Amino acid sequence: MAAVDLKGVVKSYDGKLNVIHGIDLQIQHGEFVVFVGPSGCGKSTLLRMIAGLETISGGEVSIDGHVVNDLPPRARDIAMVFQDYALYPHKNLYDNMAFGLRLRKTPEAEIKQRVMDAAKLLKIDHMLERKPAALSGGQRQRVAIGRAIVRQPKVFLFDEPLSNLDAQLRHEMRSEIKRLHQRLGATIIYVTHDQVEAMTMADRIAVLSAGKKMQYDTPDNIYNRPAAVFVAGFTGAPPMNLADCTLTSGRADLGGTQIVLPPELAARGSASGSAKLKFGIRPENITLSRLSPSDLEVPAEVSLLEPLGAETLVSLKIGATEMVSRCNAAFRDPPGTRLAVHMNPRHLHLFDATTGAAL
Numbered sequence: 188m189a190a191v192d193l194k195g196v197v198k199s200y201d202g203k204l205n206v207i208h209g210i211d212l213q214i215q216h217g218e219f220v221v222f223v224g225p226s227g228c229g230k231s232t233l234l235r236m237i238a239g240l241e242t243i244s245g246g247e248v249s250i251d252g253h254v255v256n257d258l259p260p261r262a263r264d265i266a267m268v269f270q271d272y273a274l275y276p277h278k279n280l281y282d283n284m285a286f287g288l289r290l291r292k293t294p295e296a297e298i299k300q301r302v303m304d305a306a307k308l309l310k311i312d313h314m315l316e317r318k319p320a321a322l323s324g325g326q327r328q329r330v331a332i333g334r335a336i337v338r339q340p341k342v343f344l345f346d347e348p349l350s351n352l353d354a355q356l357r358h359e360m361r362s363e364i365k366r367l368h369q370r371l372g373a374t375i376i377y378v379t380h381d382q383v384e385a386m387t388m389a390d391r392i393a394v395l396s397a398g399k400k401m402q403y404d405t406p407d408n409i410y411n412r413p414a415a416v417f418v419a420g421f422t423g424a425p426p427m428n429l430a431d432c433t434l435t436s437g438r439a440d441l442g443g444t445q446i447v448l449p450p451e452l453a454a455r456g457s458a459s460g461s462a463k464l465k466f467g468i469r470p471e472n473i474t475l476s477r478l479s480p481s482d483l484e485v486p487a488e489v490s491l492l493e494p495l496g497a498e499t500l501v502s503l504k505i506g507a508t509e510m511v512s513r514c515n516a517a518f519r520d521p522p523g524t525r526l527a528v529h530m531n532p533r534h535l536h537l538f539d540a541t542t543g544a545a546l
Contacts, residue, residue, distance in 0.1 A: 188217050188374040189251035189264075189341035191237060197245030198232055198398070207233055207398045209246065214391075219368050219375045223385035224395035224421070230378045231346055233395070237376065238344050239263050251341055263342075266335035270347040272327045274319040274334075280306075281315040284334045298337075305336040308370065309363075325356040332367070345377040349384065357381075361388060382422050386410065394418050411534075416543040419467050419536065425500060428473070430508035431540065432466040439466045439537070442507025447483055449532050455546040456537045463540035470500065472534040473512035475526070482529040489524040503528060 191214040198207035207229050214220045222230040235241040237248055239260035247254050255263050274283050281302055288298045306312035309329045319327055328348055335343055345364070349357045365388050368375055379385055385392050386406045394401045394409060394417070402414040413419040419427040430441050437453040438445040446466070448456065456464060477484070490509060491502035499518045503510050505528075512528060520526065537546040 188372060190214060190216050190249075191342060191374065191376065192249040193233075193237075193246065194249075195246035196233070196236065196243060196248060198229070198236060198241065199244040202244075205244070205398065207236070207244075210395075210398075210400050212393060212400070212403060214374065214376065217372045217374055219365075219377065219388060219390045221377045221379060221385040221389035221392050222395060223379055223382055223392055224401075226380055227397075228395040229398040230380075230395050232398075234344055234346055234376060234378045237342075238265055238267050240267075264340050265342045265344055266338040266340040267344040267346065268328075268331050268335050268348045270350045272319070272331045274327060274330060276319055279316050279318055280311065280322075280330050280333075283319070283330055284315075284337055287334065287338055301337040301339070302333070305333040308336070308367070309333050323356075324352050325360055328352065328360060329363075332364070336367075336371070341374065343373050343375045345375065347378055347380065349379070349381075357384075364388065383424065386422065394421065396421075412545075413467075413536070414545050416465055416467075416538045416540075416545075419538070419545075423469060425470055425511050425513075427467045427469050427536070428508075428510035429538075430466045430506075430510070432464050432537075434464060434537075439464070439535075441466060441505060444485060444506030446485060446530065446535070447532070448535060448537070452535060452537055452546070459539055459546050461539045461541060464546075465538040465540045467536035467538060468510070468530055468534060470511045470513040472531045473503070473510060474529050474531075475512070475514060475518070477529045479531065481532055483532055484527050484529055487526060487528045489520050489522050489526070491522060492519065 193210055193212040195209045197205055197209055199205045224230050232241055236243050243256050248256055250263055284302045285298045306315055311329050349360050361384055389406055391405055392409050393403045396417050402418045410422055420429055432439040432441050434456045438447055485505060487503040487505045490504050493500040498516055499514045501512045501514050503512055
């Protein structure tokens with residue numbers, strides 16, 4: 188395993204318009220880091236630059252302390268797992284996993300040992316004589332991961348490896364990859380557009396938007412202390428409620444409804460000098476019952492119910508905006524019902540609406 192450092196990494200296809208804008212990242216030995224963001228944000232391009240599959244227009248990429256900008260992929264000691272598996276259809280699983288080692292003239296006895304060890308780890312050792320066509324999508328992905336493991340690389344790179352699987356298989360493979368990381372202690376960089384994958388798997392997450400790093404932090408901080416409006420709105424299912432507001436005497440005015448802000452948050456809002464602010468709160472922090480003596484009581488009107496079995500998502504009109512509350516499964520008050528909801532003041536957020544930065 189090895190550390191990976193990105194310093195001011197830039198990517199431009201025409202020498203004028205950058206698609207990656209000077210990204211800095213430090214990935215530690217044995218760390219599981221996820222690049223997450225919407226389609227077109229540059230996460231796969233950034234991964235391919237680390238792999239050597241895309242040229243680097245500016246900045247430096249270092250692996251294990253060595254700058255690799257000009258090294259070809261085979262010289263970087265990395266292994267990559269793609270979303271389309273990239274298996275040889277005419278070779279059985281054993282030969283697919285052994286192929287890269289044979290190209291490197293690895294002794295056959297060592298190849299056999301490495302392949303069998305990886306196959307047992309991935310629970311595919313009983314099917315090594317089969318061809319890829321005889322396997323399910325999840326089994327093919329295990330073979331692709333096994334082919335990477337036998338390389339014993341310094342860094343594993345995963346490019347949306349679960350996007351072609353159904354929801355149940357994605358859940359199973361997500362758990363398997365996380366367990367695999369725990370057993371191998373490997374440095375893993377993983378790309379996904381699925382923020383649930385990112386939150387459940389990563390030691391740290393790099394949230395990207397339009398080729399820029401919006402936040403690089405632990406899953407807990409990404410979720411509970413988002414550094415920007417984009418991060419708040421991208422993470423969570425449903426995501427954080429965000430509403431335009433003005434600040435008046437320590438209160439956030441949401442267009443008819445005023446919410447008392449904690450003094451330190453109100454002070455940061457006032458000190459920002461911004462005329463345009465956004466108020467934020469996550470759905471689970473808008474409750475029907477007071478959970479703490481400090482909870483704020485806010486008038487609301489039910490506008491929509493979305494029963495999900497274990498819980499019900501309730502859309503509420505609060506002032507001039509609509510917000511979502513995560514309620515218990517039994518909630519069935521119809522649209523039009525007026526009620527009081529409660530907000531945990533410790534989980535209120537303010538953002539500068541112009542820059543998007545958290546206050």
